[in-house]
Amino acid sequence: MAVPFTNFLVQLLESVHAEDGQRLAYLLRPTSPHGKELVKEFKNLSRDTLISQYGGCIENPWDEIAIRYVMVTSHVARKRPGEAFNEQSQLVSLFFRFFNQNTGWTLPALFSMLRDLRDLAFDADFHAKVNSQSSECLESAAGVVAKAFSNCMTDRTSPADQSRKWGIYYVVGLVLKCYFRVKRISLSKNILRALDANPDIPPLTAYPRSHQVTYRYYLGMLSFLNEDYAKAEQELTLAFYNCHIQAHRNQERILTCLIPLRILRGHLPSRILLDRFPVLDELFSPFITAIRTGDITAYDTALDHWERRLVELNLWITIEKARELCIRGLYRRVWVACDKSTRIPVSMFHCSLCVSGNDVSMDEAECFVANMIYKGYMRGYISHEKQMVVLASTNAFPKLGDRQSPYALL
Numbered sequence: 129m130a131v132p133f134t135n136f137l138v139q140l141l142e143s144v145h146a147e148d149g150q151r152l153a154y155l156l157r158p159t160s161p162h163g164k165e166l167v168k169e170f171k172n173l174s175r176d177t178l179i180s181q182y183g184g185c186i187e188n189p190w191d192e193i194a195i196r197y198v199m200v201t202s203h204v205a206r207k208r209p210g211e212a213f214n215e216q217s218q219l220v221s222l223f224f225r226f227f228n229q230n231t232g233w234t235l236p237a238l239f240s241m242l243r244d245l246r247d248l249a250f251d252a253d254f255h256a257k258v259n260s261q262s263s264e265c266l267e268s269a270a271g272v273v274a275k276a277f278s279n280c281m282t283d284r285t286s287p288a289d290q291s292r293k294w295g296i297y298y299v300v301g302l303v304l305k306c307y308f309r310v311k312r313i314s315l316s317k318n319i320l321r322a323l324d325a326n327p328d329i330p331p332l333t334a335y336p337r338s339h340q341v342t343y344r345y346y347l348g349m350l351s352f353l354n355e356d357y358a359k360a361e362q363e364l365t366l367a368f369y370n371c372h373i374q375a376h377r378n379q380e381r382i383l384t385c386l387i388p389l390r391i392l393r394g395h396l397p398s399r400i401l402l403d404r405f406p407v408l409d410e411l412f413s414p415f416i417t418a419i420r421t422g423d424i425t426a427y428d429t430a431l432d433h434w435e436r437r438l439v440e441l442n443l444w445i446t447i448e449k450a451r452e453l454c455i456r457g458l459y460r461r462v463w464v465a466c467d468k469s470t471r472i473p474v475s476m477f478h479c480s481l482c483v484s485g486n487d488v489s490m491d492e493a494e495c496f497v498a499n500m501i502y503k504g505y506m507r508g509y510i511s512h513e514k515q516m517v518v519l520a521s522t523n524a525f526p527k528l529g530d531r532q533s534p535y536a537l538l
Contacts, residue, residue: 133169136162137186137194144190149236156197156219157240158212158248163201175199189222196222200248209251213265216245220272228279231290238295242276242302245269250309270306270315277303277319281326293328297335301342308346316350341367345382352385353442357535361389380405387412388446392535394453394528396420411437415447422457425485453528455496456505458484460525468524470508474515490515504531 136155143151154160170178178195185191196219203212220241227234249269256263277299283292300319307315323329332340348363364386371379383405387397396416402409414430417423431438431448438444462480466472478493488496497517500506507526508519 133166133182133194133198136166137182137191140190140194141186147233149233152234152237153240156193156237158197158200158204158216158244163197164205166198167202167205170198170202173198173202189225193219193222204248209248209255210263210265213245213248213252213269216241216248217268217272220245220276224275224279227276227292228282230292231283231286232292232294233290235292235295235298238276239298242273242299245272246302246306249306264310266306267310267312270303270310270312273299273303273306274319277322281322281329284328288330293330294335296323296329297332297339297343301339301346304343304346308349313350313353316346320347320350337370338372341371341378344370345378348382349385352389352446357389357392361386361393364389376405380408383408384441385443388443388450391415391419391450391453392446394531415450419450419453419457422454422459422461423484424451424454424458424481427451427454428485452499452503452505456500456525456528459497459500459506463519463524470519470521470524472517472519474510474517477517 140152140155142148143155155162157163175195178198179192182195183191186194196215199215200212200219203209203215223238223241227238246266246269249265252265253263256265277296280292280295280299286292300323303319304316307313332343344363344367348360348367351357351360351363364382368379368382368386371382383401387408390397391412396419397412402413411434414433415427418427418430428451431444431451435444438447458480459477462476463469463472466476474490474494474497477497478488478490481488481493481496494510494512494515497506498510501508501510504526505528506519507524508517510517
């Protein structure tokens with residue numbers, strides 16, 4: 129059913145007066161059915177024409193917002209994402225004037241507008257890249273979303289249950305996603321500092337679970353990139369266990385960084401888990417199999433084969449560090465082959481490395497053993513004079529998960 133522009137204006141005002149945030153979000157969504165009808169109504173429109181005809185017909189800023197909305201839908205229909213983004217950016221800025229003077233009922237509309245802004249910015253940048261042009265729409269969108277974050281943080285007059293602060297973590301998720309997309313991750317520190325400096329924010333656990341999961345995912349990713357592996361594992365684990373069971377793609381994203389962290393600790397993923405995520409199974413199974421068998425050559429081959437993909441995912445260094453688990457597995461096989469003796473010549477470990485395809489000197493083999501002992505993979509000491517490794521009579525190769533502070537010695 130066609131919706132004339134005058135009816136659209138009436139519906140817009142009705143949703144505002146009724147404080148119906150969901151309805152307002154629907155009315156201002158460029159992909160809503162009535163948007164296509166408005167494009168048909170104004171085939172040869174211009175902003176000046178709309179302003180001259182409809183400017184001031186309803187209270188400000190809704191007359192300007194409605195006109196901007198028509199311009200957005202028109203540009204979207206004509207596949208002009210750059211122009212659509214500019215109009216949507218202006219629309220959101222106009223909405224901020226209303227948003228700052230109202231309570232949390234406006235949050236659904238804010239969320240919808242910011243999502244549309246982000247999507248249009250992505251489309252605009254992609255369209256420009258395809259046409260060999262430069263575009264920084266997504267970075268501009270991140271700036272607008274950051275303003276929305278500030279507008280949510282500064283609500284000190286609304287009742288607690290109607291505060292705009294209930295939109296903080298959703299907006300934080302959007303802005304962090306933008307920062308990651310445009311590779312301006314360092315800007316995330318400003319957002320996190322603002323969160324830490326404001327004690328009036330409700331606890332994270334009081335927010336919708338979807339907001340919690342997104343925030344914890346990006347917080348875990350930031351910790352991972354800063355090599356704070358303990359915090360990264362903690363946040364990503366919470367994100368995974370709170371993620372909706374049907375959100376398969378989101379679970380896969382979380383596990384992409386969580387599995388390498390668990391591998392570093394010696395907790396290898398089960399076959400049941402990997403079968404649920406074939407993409408991760410293909411990527412990580414060669415490394416897991418090599419660790420289980422102590423096959424250093426297979427591990428190095430997998431590193432070479434998946435190098436580009438691991439670099440793209442920022443995982444190469446982490447997986448390369450896990451190579452030590454492979455060496456530990458090889459040395460344990462030597463210990464078993466020697467009837468679990470407490471005294472094993474260094475030459476035996478050297479021979480095992482050479483047989484596995486690693487052409488190293490005796491001194492290097494001894495260094496590897498010393499490193500294994502230092503990092504808690506083996507219990508014992510080296511008698512350098514006698515070229516003998518003296519292992520503990522009990523628990524010579526502790527379980528990988530039993531090591532204290534496994535991340536501290538990486």
